Amino acid sequence: MSATAIVAPALLSPQRLAVSLMFLANGFVVGSWAPKIPEFAARLSLDESDLGLMIMCFGIGSLCAMPAVGVLISGRGSHAVTRILAALTVPCLLFVTIAPSIWTAALALFLIGALVGGMDVAMNANAVEVEKRQGRAIMSSCHGCWSLGGVAGAALGGVLIAHHGVLAHAITASLVTLVMVLIAWPRVLVDPPHVEPDTTGQAGAASRRPSLIGxxxxxxxxxxxxxxxxxxxxxxxxxxxxxxxxxxxxxxxxxxxxxxxxxxxxxxxxxxxxxxxxxxxxxxxxxxxxxxxxxxxxxxxxxxxxxxxxxxxxxxxxxxxxxxxxxxxxxxxxxxxxxxxxxxxxxxxxxxxxxxxxxxxxxxxxxxxxxxxxxxxxxxxxxxxxxxxxxxxxxxxxx
Missing domain, CATH: 1.20.1250.20 (MFS general substrate transporter like domains)
Structure with missing residues (x-):
């Protein structure tokens, strides 16, 4: 019999810290967008209806990206997808801030929605993997980190925009997001692709079909x-x-x-x-x-x-x-x-x-x-x- 003791994983493992930081960063970006909306509307001369359509671009971008990211995770695992989307999300507030026209602003909002929504799917998948490895629930606290990031982003954004302007705010928010992503980057849990290879032939595939449908x-x-x-x-x-x-x-x-x-x-x-x-x-x-x-x-x-x-x-x-x-x-x-x-x-x-x-x-x-x-x-x-x-x-x- 092995004398090696079985040690429970630490309550705050590096992998849990990493995925929590990803949720925090994602929420921070979304929260940072909220105080920018009044200036965004004024700069582009948008009325309420126009602004509603612009904000809808954000939602449409998110909903378009989510299924595509799900397919990527199935083939590659959540590790690489989470890290890449997090890195691409870092400068997206700058794109919205410097967009010179309604069409470029709509495209920027679609892009930020796609990145934030896609990252949402990837980091949730990674959190599920961390739960499996650690044998304890972490999902609720991860979503709590997202809420905390949203509050922090909105609060910091209001102060920075009032005293230093929207460009300074966008740069600062991007740098804060970058720091969180850099800390999390090397610690994100490495998980395998989630599609198991078919080694059982057609008979095995047929036997699994009812389970898949269910x-x-x-x-x-x-x-x-x-x-x-x-x-x-x-x-x-x-x-x-x-x-x-x-x-x-x-x-x-x-x-x-x-x-x-x-x-x-x-x-x-x-x-x-x-x-x-x-x-x-x-x-x-x-x-x-x-x-x-x-x-x-x-x-x-x-x-x-x-x-x-x-x-x-x-x-x-x-x-x-x-x-x-x-x-x-x-x-x-x-x-x-x-x-x-x-x-x-x-x-x-x-x-x-x-x-x-x-x-x-x-x-x-x-x-x-x-x-x-x-x-x-x-x-x-x-x-x-x-x-x-x-x-x-x-x-x-x-x-």
Whole structure:
């Protein structure tokens, strides 16, 4: 018998640090874009409709890149794809800042959306691999790092733009992103391609086809779950402040706290989520999270005061915090399907919800009011709750 002791991997291994930094950098770039929007619109003389179309270029770029990156990961692994996309993302804010015309700015936004969205798929795939190697959950804290990066990027951007201008801000943000990528670069987990070679011939391929079809159905259902769970996030981001002002009589300062409370609660719970998931399991954590989300949305929709609505949005943030990270982990561990393709599907569908559903919600709210919308959203969350057993794949350990 070998006398060598089995040592559990360190809580913060170099590979976990690297993928966490990638999430931080990605969120930082997205957060840094937000305070640039007013100057961007003024410089190119864009009205609200024009600006909406320009921002849509960002979303379209992301959705176009995600499936392609999934195919790349399946053939090459997430290591190289994550590093290359991170390196290409570093200067992208500069492209948007110096774009001289509407067409070049639209192209720059499409490019930054493609890079950020593609990197999102790659780093989630790498995080799944780190989870497998370490035998513990890390996905929620990685998404917490993304939220932290978004807050830091927005806060730093506002200060730099106000005091030094947009070009200085773009250069500084690019340098900060570069430092994070350089620290992470040599530590990113090296993983093999996720497509296993076929060594069994046609008979083996035929025997695996039902499993592949079944896995495909599961991954699409997981994607629908992500779509449903990310749609309320977009609804709160885009419409919560207007809801508080128009229907609950809040002032501008108080109405701005709605999404702030939601985001702060979500970020806090994401950093606690891995411990909770390891302690209680992915399925139970997902179910409790769904119920918290439903309770929070219902409270916000039934609120008779802005303060009660803000509390409801905070509860919803606690609930939604860990649902998508758990679903991403589950997709990455589905047997019988290439990991990169699975994660690209759920990412594509999830971000479709946060990008495009708010416009539909706005149209509906014109006829029903936002209170009815926030009371209706928990009804859709019952579907993820019903299929929460699929989240058992997130608990899969290396074997």
């Amino acid at each position: 896995a495909g159905a599961v991954v699409w259902l997981t994607g629908i779950i992500c779509l449903i769970m990310m749609t309320p996030e977009g609804a709160i981001l885009d419409w919560s402040a207007l809801y508080l002002r128009q229907e609950l009589g809040a002032n501008a300062a108080l109405s701005g706290l709605a999404f702030g409370a939601f985001s702060a609660a979500m970020a806090l719970m994401r950093f606690l989520g891995d411990v909770v998931r390891d302690r209680f399991g992915a399925v139970r954590t997902f179910r409790v999270s769904c119920m918290l989300a439903m309770a929070g949305l219902g409270t916000a929709g039934l609120a008779t005061s802005p303060q009660l609505a803000i509390a409801g949005f905070a509860i919803a943030g606690l609930g939604f915090a860990n649902t998508v990270p758990i679903a991403f982990s589950a997709a990455g561990n589905l047997p019988g399907l290439p990991q990169g393709l699975a994660i690209s599907v759920v990412t594509f569908m999830g971000y479709s919800g946060i990008l495009f559903a708010p416009s539909v919600i706005g149209f509906i709210a014109e006829h029903t009011g936002f209170a009815a919308v926030y009371m209706a959203l928990p009804v859709f969350v019952t579907l993820p709750l019903f299929f929460s057993g699929l989240m058992r794949h997130a608990d899969r350990q290396p074997g």
